[in-house]
Amino acid sequence: MEQRLIANKKEFTLKGFFLQWEWLLVLLLIGVFVMNSNLSEYFLDSANLRDATMGFLDKAFIVLPMVFIILLGDIDISVASIVALSSVIMADLYNHGVPMELAVVICLAVGTICGWVNGLLIVKYKELSAVIVTLATMIIYRGIAYILLEDQASGKFPSWFKFLGWGYVGGIPFILIAFVFFAVVFWILLHKTTFGRMVYAMGNNTTAARFSGIQVDKIKIIVFTLAGLMSAIAALFLTSRMGSTRPNIAMGYELEVIAMVVLGGVSTAGGKGRMIGAILAVFLIGFLRYGLGLVNVSAQMLLIIMGVLLIVSVAIPQLKQRFAYVRRK
């Protein structure tokens, strides 16, 4: 019997390297910068660009665990409600005498618990898909927020809290530093640990993964809990940006987050996609919006552009496959 060596990685070719989805995102990002700097003289100002990140990075924290969820082939549309609930509980407790530091910790705890409940329900009731479960919790969590605060605002936080969303460390916005930190952590988690490999395996074929000994249920719960925790962190930054909170904050965030993940090349069928893609997509969408806002493009036009971008990002992989199929024939 002759020996055969089977490579465990795809052979590296220059063409293969540059044909990746993520390079297209880089091209688009460069394109966005070129376009925006032609549209407005204010775009390429480093202070403006730096400040622009403070506007869109709050939802970016949720993008990181959402990559994991979509890689699994699931989805979580309750993240925006988790943001609202954690923020509301934190504000309500603080305004009833709880020290701010403790309120912040409770905010994180609430988010984590919400995510954990999501995971438990999805794993325990396998007939219910993730979209149904998180649809229900989306309504329930925000409902609880409304019961707590009704239609009132809650705020007047201590001045140090403003630092989270508005502060700089050595000229760099704190929120950017925090995001880079978490992005690195999640990147390592996905690409350099066994946990990450198991998530990919589950996304490709859950049954096969289960029979290979992977603890499918446990991993799902962990992933959804992480989403809850990062939603709470996003809540911290968003609340700090606004200086006060209401039960209806972060409306529509779940759609934007999922759009960023899908644009980043993560397939909704599961099993395909990379963290760097989602991170690039965050900046792509963020700077595109910001640049168009600088020339005062109307809000509706912005929505249309975003929608087109999203459709194209989903269509291109399909077209790619069809080209490849036709060629093989």
Add this chain to the structure above:
Amino acid sequence: MKKFFGIFLTAVMLVAVLSACGGKNDGNSGGQASGSPAASGDTGAKKKFAIVYKNTGNPYGEKEMEGYKNAIEELGYEVILKAPDQPTAEAQITMIDELISQKVNALAIVGNDPDALQPALEKAMNAGIKVLSLDSAVNTESRMLHINQADPERIGRTLVQGVVEMIGGSGEIAILSATSQATNQNLWIEWMKKELEDPKYADVKLVKVAYGDDLRDKSVSETEALLKSYPNLKGIISPTTVGIAAAGKVLTDKGLKGKVQLTGLGLPSEMAEYIESGVCQWMYLWNPLDVGYLSGYAADALVNGTITGAVGDKFAAGKLGEKEVIADGEGTQVMLGDPFKFDASNIAEWKDVY
């Protein structure tokens, strides 16, 4: 090769489409976007005055922005009109940031929330931008001056007096408002409730404050819900032009004219048919064009230093004559005037004006 070509072409096409979109907006002066992107301009050139309304698709808001635009263009400067598609504070914060980056000279805002905009507006003021609010105020630390259309106490009390007179002194009434956090709405509702504490309204009961969010379809469904849940409802006060128009339509469609009375703040152009038919006997408003116009001149006065927003400051407001700054709690404001009553006798002359 075909694959690579395909992807490359798509990328080029995308970039081209996106640039084209941007190019088109260069020449686009309609809709909500205005003000030329200064590709060749420099910061020393024309002064820029911006206004941020609560949301798009609001005819009353469009009139206010138009008034502001008229004032700024009369003064010979560049005006930027912005409004988010959803009436939220987050969207306004993003727009404030964009305006700070564009280094505008003045920013007039109709707040979606009195407190949430404070960090963003403080940043604007620190950057040297003159900040004023109009119509829906932001808290006193977030602004230099507030432009108020009419005394909120008078608005609140007059509306209650009006509806009670219409329903004959006793019965159930409800309020159909806009969004739950809009400053102006809450202020007026507060005064309405204060008026109702007077013993002469002992037989009048306020059963509910509903929120139509200034969205037509939500206002319609909230009105229908009110009529269903409170079958003995005799009067509706709607201190928002979107709400009163929606309520007028619902009452007309259900044939409730005379059984359920309606009043509030409405645009003459939208409410003419309901006033003429008697569904709404009379209503109040002021001229939103004037509110915007006054804000434009106030912004200019702040920018060129004529006033600083302190009590006692005086400035010339174009066609509206001279205006004085008065106190408003811990802050200051400028009053436009008194609310104006529209009824069957004068609606015909006003419905084409605004």
